[in-house]
Amino acid sequence: MKRIIVIGSLALVFTTSFGFTSLADSKARKGALKVCKQKYKNAVKGAKYLKSRDRQERIEQAKREREECERLAPK
Numbered sequence: 001m002k003r004i005i006v007i008g009s010l011a012l013v014f015t016t017s018f019g020f021t022s023l024a025d026s027k028a029r030k031g032a033l034k035v036c037k038q039k040y041k042n043a044v045k046g047a048k049y050l051k052s053r054d055r056q057e058r059i060e061q062a063k064r065e066r067e068e069c070e071r072l073a074p075k
Helices: 002-047 052-072
Strands: none
Touching: 002 052
């Protein structure tokens, strides 16, 4: 009986500790993705005032930067 209680309590401790770690990681990722999206929006708004070809190049560059930013965000 004592063995079951000890094993159950250890399992509970490990489960909660890993759960909180992943929760903190997901919050950090969410914040990083929010920054990436905001940078992309700002780049697109800034490209609004450029000429056609320059605008298109700037938007494509912003897309590449956003994808790279999302890849580098903590997981």
